[in-house]
Every structure is written in C-alpha cells, then in structure tokens.
Amino acid sequence: MIALRRFLRTPEAVAGALILAALLAMALSASWFFPRDPQSIAGPALLRPFQDWTLPLGTDRLGRDVLAGLFHGARTSLAVGLAAAAGAILIGAVVGTLAGFAGGVADEILMRITDAFQTVPGFLLALAFVSVAGPSLATVIVAITLGAWTGPARIARAEVLSIRERDYVAGARVIGMHPLEIVFREILPNALPPVLALSSVIVAAAILTEAALSFLGLGDPNRVTWGGMIAEGRAVLRSAPYLSIIPGVALVLTVLGVYLAGEGLVETSAARRMNA
Amino acid sequence: MTRALRLIRRRLIGSIAVLLIVIIGTFLLLEAAPGDAVDAYVVSVGGDASMIEELRRRWGLDQSAATRFAIYISSLARLDLGHSVAFSRPNLDVILERLPNTLLLMGSATALSFCLGTFLGIVAGSRPGSFRDRFLSIGSLALYAVPGFWLGLVLVVVFSVQLRWLPLGGIETIASGKTGAARALDMARHLVLPVASLGVIYLALYLRMMRAGMAEVWRMDFVLAARARGIARRRIVLRHVARNALLPLVTMLGLQSAAMLGGSVVIESVFSVPGLGRLAQEAVASRDTPLLLGIILVSAVLVILVNLAVDLLYAALDPRVGSSGEAA
Numbered sequence: 001m002i003a004l005r006r007f008l009r010t011p012e013a014v015a016g017a018l019i020l021a022a023l024l025a026m027a028l029s030a031s032w033f034f035p036r037d038p039q040s041i042a043g044p045a046l047l048r049p050f051q052d053w054t055l056p057l058g059t060d061r062l063g064r065d066v067l068a069g070l071f072h073g074a075r076t077s078l079a080v081g082l083a084a085a086a087g088a089i090l091i092g093a094v095v096g097t098l099a100g101f102a103g104g105v106a107d108e109i110l111m112r113i114t115d116a117f118q119t120v121p122g123f124l125l126a127l128a129f130v131s132v133a134g135p136s137l138a139t140v141i142v143a144i145t146l147g148a149w150t151g152p153a154r155i156a157r158a159e160v161l162s163i164r165e166r167d168y169v170a171g172a173r174v175i176g177m178h179p180l181e182i183v184f185r186e187i188l189p190n191a192l193p194p195v196l197a198l199s200s201v202i203v204a205a206a207i208l209t210e211a212a213l214s215f216l217g218l219g220d221p222n223r224v225t226w227g228g229m230i231a232e233g234r235a236v237l238r239s240a241p242y243l244s245i246i247p248g249v250a251l252v253l254t255v256l257g258v259y260l261a262g263e264g265l266v267e268t269s270a271a272r273r274m275n276a
Numbered sequence: 277m278t279r280a281l282r283l284i285r286r287r288l289i290g291s292i293a294v295l296l297i298v299i300i301g302t303f304l305l306l307e308a309a310p311g312d313a314v315d316a317y318v319v320s321v322g323g324d325a326s327m328i329e330e331l332r333r334r335w336g337l338d339q340s341a342a343t344r345f346a347i348y349i350s351s352l353a354r355l356d357l358g359h360s361v362a363f364s365r366p367n368l369d370v371i372l373e374r375l376p377n378t379l380l381l382m383g384s385a386t387a388l389s390f391c392l393g394t395f396l397g398i399v400a401g402s403r404p405g406s407f408r409d410r411f412l413s414i415g416s417l418a419l420y421a422v423p424g425f426w427l428g429l430v431l432v433v434v435f436s437v438q439l440r441w442l443p444l445g446g447i448e449t450i451a452s453g454k455t456g457a458a459r460a461l462d463m464a465r466h467l468v469l470p471v472a473s474l475g476v477i478y479l480a481l482y483l484r485m486m487r488a489g490m491a492e493v494w495r496m497d498f499v500l501a502a503r504a505r506g507i508a509r510r511r512i513v514l515r516h517v518a519r520n521a522l523l524p525l526v527t528m529l530g531l532q533s534a535a536m537l538g539g540s541v542v543i544e545s546v547f548s549v550p551g552l553g554r555l556a557q558e559a560v561a562s563r564d565t566p567l568l569l570g571i572i573l574v575s576a577v578l579v580i581l582v583n584l585a586v587d588l589l590y591a592a593l594d595p596r597v598g599s600s601g602e603a604a
Contacts, residue, residue, distance in 0.1 A: 012414065115290070116297035118531075119576045123538030124556060128568050131560040132309045208423050212542045215425050216557055230426055241433045248426035255421035263417075 006268050013264020019257025026074040034068035038224045046240055060229070060243050061236055070250055072224040077207050077254060080141055084206035085199055087145035092152025093188065093195050099153070100160030100191075101183050111157070114150045122147025126209060130218045137220045140213060144206045151202070152195045159191035193269065200262020204255045211251055226251050283591055284584070291580045298576045302569040303348050307341065309565040357570035362562035367570040370555065375574070377447055378551035380463075381470055381544070382536050386529065388475035390482055394525060397486025401521070402513045404491045413487065416480035424539050428473035428546040435469060442468055445548040470547045474539055478532060482525055489521030523594055530586030534579045 007013055030038075043055050045063040050056065057066040099110035117125075126143035133139040163169065164187065172182045213219055214227035226247040233243025314331045332338045339347075351358070357367035393416075400412040436444045443449070448463045493499060494517060502512050541553030548554065552571055559568040 112290070112293045113297055115294045116301065116576075119294055119534065119579045120298055120301070120572055121534045121538035121541075121575050121579070123541055124572050124575055127541065127556060127560055128305055128565075128572060131563070131568065132305055132565060204421065211423050212425060215423075215542065216545060216560070218560065227423075230429065234429060237429065237433060238437050241437075244426070244429050245433075248423065248430070251423055251426065252418070252421050255423075256418055259417050259421060 007264050010264055010267065012260045013267070016257045016260025016262070016264055019253055020261050023074055023078060023254055023257065026071050027078045030068075030071040030075050034065070034071055036068070038068040038072040039064060046236065048240070049242055049246070057246060058242065060232055061240075066229075066243065066246060069224045069229050070226075070247060073226040073229060073247065073250070074254075076137070076220070076223050076225045077210060077251070079137070080144065080210040081203045081207040081258070083141045084144040084148060084210075085202040087141065088148035088202055088206075089152050089195060089199060091145065092149040092154075093156045093192060095149070096153040096156025096158075096195075097160050097183055097188050097191060100157040101164060101179070101187060107157075110153075114153050117147065118150045120147075123209060123212065126213060127216070127218065130213060135218050135220055137223060140210060140219060143213070144209050147209070148202050148206060151198055155198065156191050156195050159194055160187055163187050163190050197266050197269070200258050200265070204258045204262075207251070207255055207258070280588060280591060283587060287584055287587055291584070295576065295580065298573065299349065299352060300345075302572055303345055306348075306565060306569055307344075352573070357573065358566040360559075360564055360567045362558065362564040362567060367567050370567065371552065371570055371574050374550060374552050374555045377549055378537070378540055378544070378553060381467065381474065381540055381549060381551060382533070384467060384471040385475035385478070385540075386532070386536060388471055389478040390525070390529060392475075393479040393482025394486050394522070396479070397483040398490070398513065398518045400483065401487040401490030401494075401517070404487075404494060409487070412483065416483045419476060420480035422477060424473050424477050425542040425546050427477065428469065428543055431469045431473060432546075442466075445546070447549050447551075466547075466549075470543050470549055473546070474536065474543045477539070478536065481528065481532065485525055485528060486518075486521055489524055490517050493517045493520045523590070526586060526590050526593065530583040533582040534575075537575050537579065 008017075041063040043052065043059050043063050043065070045059060045061055047055055047059040047063075049058040049066070051058065055065055055067070057070065059065060060069075095110055095114070099107045099114075122144075125147050126140075129143040129146060130139050133142075169182060169186055172186050177186075210219070210225065211227035211230070214225035215231045217228075217231065219225045219228050229247040230244045230251075233240065233245075233247070237244060314328055314337060318328060318331075337344065355368060357371070359365075360367045360370055363370050396412055396416070400409045403409060432444060435442045443466050445466075447466055448454075448459065449466075454462050499512065499516055502516050507516075537553070540551065541556050543549070544551045544553035545557050552575070556568060556571045559565075559571065
C-alpha cells in the first residue's frame with residue numbers, strides 16, 4: 001500500500017499507469033465492443049475520421065473499421081510484448097545465473113554465445129527467423145525473444161558473481177545443499193530484482209520490434225497489428241495519411257506508457273530499498 | 277603502441293570465437309529453411325532430376341550434417357557466400373554493392389544522434405533537477421518511444437507531400453547525369469529524411485546517458501574543489517563535469533551499431549534506399565535465405581569491426597585502459 005502510494009506520487013508514473021490501464025482495457029474488451037472480425041468490411045472505403053459516429057475513426061482502403069483494428073491490434077501488441085519480455089527475462093536469468101555460478105569454461109562458452117547474439121543485429125535475426133519458420137504469433141514472439149535475452153543475461157551474471165561470495169551462499173554449501181539447489185533457491189531469487197528492472201525497456205522494445213516486423217509484412221497474417229495497419233495505410237499516404245498516423249500514435253502512447261510506468265516502478269523499489 | 281597492439285590481439289581472439297558461433301547459427305537456420313542450394317540453383321538455371329542428383333553429390337549436400345558444415349565453413353573462408361537466386365549473382369557481390377549506402381546512412385545517423393544527444397545531454401545535465409532537465413528527459417523518452425519507420429512516414433507526409441521540400445525516397449535522382457558536388461548535394465537531399473528518422477530516435481539514448489553521467493560527476497569531490505576555487509560555472513560544466521561523463525558514451529557508440537543496422541532495415545524500406553537493409557527485405561520477399569544469411573554474416577563482421585574501432589578509440593582517450601593488460 002505504501003509502495004503504491006509512493007508509486008503514484010510522481011506524475012510521470014501515474015500517466016504511464018493510466019495509459020497501460022487503458023491499453024489493457026482495450027485489449028480485454030476488443031471482442032466485446034467489436035465482436036465482428038476486424039478484418040471484415042464494415043462500411044464504405046476510405047471514410048474519414050469523425051464523419052460517421054458508428055465508425056468514429058473512419059475506414060481504410062477496403063472499408064475496414066479503423067477503431068476496431070486499433071482495439072484488436074492492442075491485443076496483439078500487448079500479447080507479443082509481454083510474452084517476448086517474459087521469455088527473454090527467463091532465458092537471460094537462467095543463462096546468466098548458470099554462467100556466473102559455474103564460472104570457468106562453461107562461463108566462457110555461455111558468454112561468447114551471448115556476445116554472438118549481441119553482435120548480430122536483433123532485428124535482422126528476427127527477420128531471418130520469421131522468414132524461415134513462417135509468420136505466426138508464436139514465431140514472432142520467439143524471434144523477438146532471440147534478440148532480447150542478452151541484456152538480462154549480462155546483468156544476471158554480474159549480480160550472481162557478487163552474490164556467489166556472500167556468507168549465506170557459503171552457509172548453504174556447508175550444510176551440503178546440492179549446487180543446483182543453491183543456484184535456484186538461494187542465488188537466482190536474489191539476483192532477480194535488477195534483471196526485472198530491465199523489463200519495461202524489454203517490453204517496449206518487443207512492441208516496437210513486432211510493429212516493425214508486421215510493417216514489413218512479417219506479422220501473423222490472421223491478426224490485426226498496428227504495424228500492419230500503418231503499412232496498409234502507406235499505400236494511400238498522400239490522400240489519407242490518417243490511416244498511417246492513427247495506429248502510429250497508438251504505438252507511441254503505448255511504448256511511452258510502458259517506459260513511464262517502468263521508471264516509476266524502478267524509482268519506487270529503489271526508494272524502498274533505501275528505507276529498508 | 278604495444279598497448280594498442282595487445283588490445284587488438286585480445287579483441288581479435290574473442291571476435292573469432294564470436295564469429296564462429298554466428299556462423300554455426302546461420303548454418304542451423306540454413307538447414308532449417310525449406311529447400312537447399314541445389315533447389316535454388318535449379319530454379320534460376322534449370323535442370324532435370326539426374327542433374328539435380330549430380331549437383332547434390334558434387335556440392336556435398338548428400339553428406340552428413342557435419343560434412344555439410346565443413347563445406348559451409350570452407351566456402352565462407354574463401355569468401356564465397358553462395359549464389360543469390362533472386363539476383364542470379366554471387367551473394368557477396370550483391371551485398372558489397374549495397375553496403376556503401378547503408379554505411380553512409382548509418383554513419384550520418386550515428387553522428388547526428390551522438391552530437392545532438394550529447395549536446396542536449398550537457399544542457400540537461402548542467403543543472404540537474406531544473407525544469408530544463410526534466411523537460412529534456414521526458415521529451416527524449418517520448419522520442420525514444422517513436423517507431424522509426426512511422427516517424428519516417430510522418431516526415432514524408434509533412435516535408436515531401438505537403439511542403440514538397442524534399443524527395444520522397446531513393447538515394448539520388450535517377451539518371452540525372454549529375455557528377456561531383458552536384459551529385460553529393462543531390463544525395464544529401466535524399467538522405468535528410470532517412471537520417472533524421474533513424475538518428476533522432478537514438479539521440480535519446482546519448483542524452484539520457486550523458487545526463488545521468490553528469491549527475492554522478494557533480495557529486496564528486498573534485499567538482500566541489502573546483503567550485504571552491506571559484507572557477508566559472510560554465511567552465512566547470514564543460515571542462516570538468518561533461519568531459520568526465522563523455523567517456524562511457526564512446527562505448528555506447530559501439531554497442532549501438534548493431535541496433536542502428538537493425539533499424540536501418542525498416543528505414544531503408546520506407547525511403548527505398550538501396551542499402552543492406554532493403555536488400556534483407558528483398559531477400560525475405562523472394563525467399564532467398566542464403567542471401568539473407570549472408571547479410572547477417574556481413575552485418576556481424578561490421579559490428580565486430582565497429583566495436584574494435586571504438587575500443588581503440590577508447591584506449592586512446594583513456595590511458596588507464598589496457599595499460600596493465602588486466603583491465604577491460
């Protein structure tokens with residue numbers, strides 16, 4: 001409760017939380033407000049926004065409802081962002097913890113693999129993976145995860161290297177705990193907070209990467225995505241720029257909301273650690 | 277000098293290991309892709325079943341995975357990245373033809389984001405906590421939330437469609453017959469929007485890092501001493517605080533090169549700049565996996581070289597690095 005109050009004290013964090021709440025509401029209510037397939041024709045083509053109140057944001061080239069697309073697209077963005085970030089943090093935490101705890105050759109090999117993943121541009125890797133595995137929600141998530149786990153791995157390893165020498169780890173060793181048990185019950189939970197502090201940056205990057213992939217036509221073809229809507233609007237950029245601009249604004253607000261809320265969370269937990 | 281050589285040697289050994297892992301990765305992706313080099317060759321050149329068998333045997337594609345990997349590595353060692361189906365030319369030729377445009381785009385965008393980001397970072401960090409500082413910090417965060425390709429489209433709508441100031445896309449006016457300075461100016465006009473869309477977004481990174489670094493340096497004793505000696509605030513900001521906060525940003529330059537390359541893929545597609553990124557998208561569209569993997573390998577080498585250059589620059593700027601052979 002105190003943490004919540006402290007979180008809500010900074011205006012930026014409140015703004016971030018509000019944006020995220022709105023986004024979540026959009027994603028959850030999408031099929032309730034817009035039960036029809038968002039890719040089906042809803043009215044005349046290229047209807048401008050604020051003309052017809054049954055289609056408030058207008059329609060695209062094929063007469064599809066832009067507002068319905070926005071709601072259903074929120075679902076895709078949120079799902080990909082959260083799933084890819086969760087995957088990246090999980091893989092990164094495990095790899096980093098194992099590398100830091102094992103040391104020696106295992107550490108060297110794992111860290112060179114991390115280097116290799118950081119050397120290849122993440123977006124090119126995602127592009128290659130999706131083009132080989134075929135575009136679907138699952139492959140897009142895996143593709144983004146592949147390029148995002150290295151940051152968490154590095155931070156987890158650095159944390160583990162310092163935790164490894166603490167007294168309670170030595171104590172666990174003395175009472176004969178299995179090394180793997182020490183890793184996952186004593187070290188990993190304590191190494192996690194700094195890794196989790198990265199999560200807002202990773203979610204934001206994942207949402208932006210998904211948008212870029214679907215902008216290039218590599219998103220799941222059976223789902224509405226904001227990136228896909230921007231690409232679709234590009235064909236009529238001269239006559240109907242609103243078709244590209246509206247989903248882009250949604251993207252910017254979403255990513256900004258994630259950053260702001262994330263900064264608020266990090267500040268809150270830093271303040272709590274200082275008080276404790 | 278020996279210090280620099282030692283640094284290069286250590287970095288090269290690590291880089292070779294990294295490159296080997298990247299090659300294993302691309303090999304796995306190549307194996308996972310539907311169809312092989314013979315299928316691709318037959319599609320572009322043609323041939324019957326017996327010829328296909330013959331080719332598979334000659335190229336070693338009927339061997340075990342380990343042998344195929346050995347063949348892959350040895351052809352890479354001869355700088356043979358395979359044959360592009362989409363372009364009916366060797367992959368490396370196609371890639372090297374497009375590389376300069378991407379380097380020009382990336383280099384200009386990096387220069388823009390580094391210089392402007394550092395400058396604004398100094399402005400924000402000269403008085404931590406002030407209105408100016410908060411405004412720039414929030415503003416840069418908002419900028420960092422903008423997808424580059426969308427910013428590109430918005431800039432096109434404003435500057436090319438509405439105002440008609442700048443060209444819509446491409447790297448230069450086609451068949452304009454321009455040479456020398458006129459051609460350079462023409463290319464510069466074409467590059468304004470792509471460089472702005474790519475560079476402005478990463479500006480936030482340098483701004484925030486500079487600002488955070490300066491906030492830390494302000495708390496140090498030597499700054500207090502400088503203030504006690506009555507040195508002008510302006511001089512303290514530039515000569516003492518900013519100067520000490522600048523060094524980590526140089527490392528960031530290297531780390532960001534991979535992200536810049538990735539970002540240029542989408543930007544090049546938006547502005548139809550014939551570079552490496554647009555080539556990657558064309559390779560995906562025509563299902564030319566060997567070409568795409570060739571691009572990935574070349575990008576990895578590029579990123580390794582940029583990081584090596586940045587390390588050397590860092591060693592030149594900071595005499596503490598590498599002097600003991602222990603550090604870094």
